[in-house]
Amino acid sequence: MSTAPHHPLLPLAAAPGHGSRSAEHPLPGVVELADVALLLRPADDVAVATRQVPAGTTVRLPDGTAVTTTSTLPRGHKLAVRPVTAGAEVRKYGQSIGRAKRDVAPGDHVHTHNLGFADPGAEASDDGAQEHEFGTARTTLPEPATRRTFRGYRRSDGRWGTRNYVGILTSVNCSASTARMIADQFRGPVLDAYPHVDGVVALTHDTGCGLVPTSEGAQVTLRTLRGYASHANMAGLLVVGLGCEMLPVTSVLGGLELREDLPVRTLTIQDTGGIRATVRAGVAAITEMLPGIDALRRAEAPASELVLGLNCGGSDGFSGITANPALGHASDLLVAQGGTSILAETPEVFGAEHLLLRRAVSEEVGQRLLDRIDWWQGYAAAGGGTLDNNPSPGNKAGGLTTILEKSLGAVAKAGTADLVAVHEYAEPVTERGMTFMDTPGYDPVSVTGIVAGGANVVVFTTGRGSVLGCKPSPSIKVATNSDTYRRMREDMDLDAGRIVEDGLSVEDVGDELFEKILAVASGEQTVSEELDLGADEFVPWQLGAVT
Incomplete structure (x- = not known):
């Protein structure tokens, strides 16, 4: 399998066998750096601990000098390997992750007490305007040795689905309970007679009324619902409304070019005769759809028909070293096959956007990303906050200190491929290649937008x-x-920690993840599917005033 170009943020190497399994054993008085931490770039100011390192441990650096830890260093946290004066930038991945709040000595634990956010920004021109590099680091991915395939469901509009779901969408929160009641009638052994139907899922939300239909908030909600209604993984569709809402059923489907092979039914509670009558009618409508959906069969499809959503949550000090760059490698492999990937979470690329701008196929594409970041800065300021109010407490406990550090690790999910397009939330993604979608960092909201945009894995x-x-x-x-x-x-499908713990390469795990993507696209169940997760995580982004 072809190997993508080396990502500028990926670790040059990982030391085998010195991960968390060794944490049970006490350390000797003097240890090699490779036994307890990873120095990602020779010129970095910090190394990342691969196990807990007690205070007073002497660590020999690659140049033969030694530092002694001044406090106990938790796994995933940062060890200073050289002095940094107060106000100076601290470097990890070869990039700035903030500035020292006070003098940092070799052997110090570098975290929130001595490292703070500082946006290095872009170089300023003589008139004070920022100068950005657009398209200066574009790359050509290696041609794949073989054309890969998966087994999916071909739809009448030419797209391919990876699942066969009957979706129940609601136009308003007032019909949410009714939609769930309908879906509940298809739980348990009811669908055993239809083995090629993946399920009946009620995707409900908390809005739909009290919104001005032309407002930004209403348009985002509509765009999300319409993206799910037309999704390639939907094999049947029921839309349920109340009947008097600001965003009625007709607005969800009106003007939407749905596939010829997608059975669609609509119900409004007020017109149907109440909740009980609507549940009976909904069950009858879906029961009528099931034989035709169950008759569909998987067929061989090119991997280029996959649209891969890239997301991360509950990140830690290893995210940018193991799983994210491995996913970036898998994304590159898919893009090289002619497929599509979608990076998202705008607040979590803030501070690392320069790396994406350098890969933009045009200044226009790069400027669209900058425009969305500018919007977010205004949005955060209007709420009395700033974009550097991140990472979360859990992220910090895992070793991440500033949004710069978190973002540098997050963009590794995008691999090395060119940035071909930037989309607003839940917009249809039609381009081939690596794209970006503007979403919040909150995982359910972000993933909802990505799926609405067309991600089928x-x-x-x-x-x-x-x-x-x-x-x-x-x-x-x-x-x-x-x-x-x-x-x-x-709850996990794959262990990328083996990059640190067992010395596997990022490419090794990325190759394995790519194979997992193809297998899951072909019908292999993920652990979240085994647990029947995914309905309550449908959370459209809510914007604007509610009256």
Whole structure:
């Protein structure tokens, strides 16, 4: 299998066999750096601990000098390997992750107490305007040795689905309970007679009324609902409304070019005669659809028909070292096959956007990303916050300190491929290649937008242990460290921690993840599907005033 170009943020190497399994054993008085931490770039100011390092441990650096830890260093946290004066930038991945709040000595634990956010920005021109590089780091991915395929469901509009779901969408929160009651009638053994139907899922939300239909918030909600209604993984559709809402059923489907092979029914509670009557009518409508949907069969499809959603949550100090770059490699492999990937979470590329701008296919594409970041800065300021109010407490416990550090690790999910398009939330993604979608960093909202945009498979990386499904698309969960994988084995699909713990390369795990993507696209169940997750995680982004 072809290997993509080396990503500028990926670790040059990982030391085999010195991960968390060794944490049970006491350290000798003097240890080699490779035995306890990873120095990702020779000129970095910090190394990342691969196990807990007690205070007073003497660590010999690659140049033969030694530092002594001044406090106990938790796994995933940062060890200073050279002095940094107060106000100076601290470097990891060869990039700035903030500025020292006070003098940092070799051997110090570098974290929130002595490292703070500082946006390095772009170089300023003489008139004070920022100068950005557009398209200066574009690359040509290696031609794949073989053309890969998966087994999916061909739809009448030429797209391919990876699942066969009957979706129940609601135009308003007032019909949410009714939709769930209808879906509940198809739980248990009811669908045993229809083995080629993946399920009946009610995708409900908390809005739909009190919104001005032309407002930004209403348009985002509509765009999301319409993206799910037309999704390639939907094999049948029922839309349920109340009857008096601001966003009625007619607005959800009106003007939407739905596939010829998609059976669609609509119901309004007020016109149908109330909740009980609507539940009976909904069950009857779906029961009528099931034989035709069950008659559909998988066929061989080119991997280029996959649309891969890239997301991370509950990140830790290993996210940017293991799972995210491995996913970036898998994304590159898919893009090289002619497929599509979607990076998202705008607040979590803030501070690392320069790396994406350098890969933009045009200044226009790059400027669209900058425009969305500018919007977010205004949005955060209007709410009394700033975009550097991140990472979360869980991220910090896992070793991440600033949004710059978190973002540098997050963009690794996008591999090395060119950035071909930037979309607003839940917009249809029609381009081939690596794209970006403007979403919040909140995982359910972000993934909802990605799926609405057309992702028929999602890979979700996590260090702390997030659990997320996203019907109608399968969600592959990848642990960034082996401890989390072992502790939450029944919730994880793949262990990327082996990059640190067993010395596997990023490419090794990325290749394995790519094979997992093809297998899941072909019908292999993910652990979130085994647990029937993914309905409650449908959370459209809510914007604007509610009256």
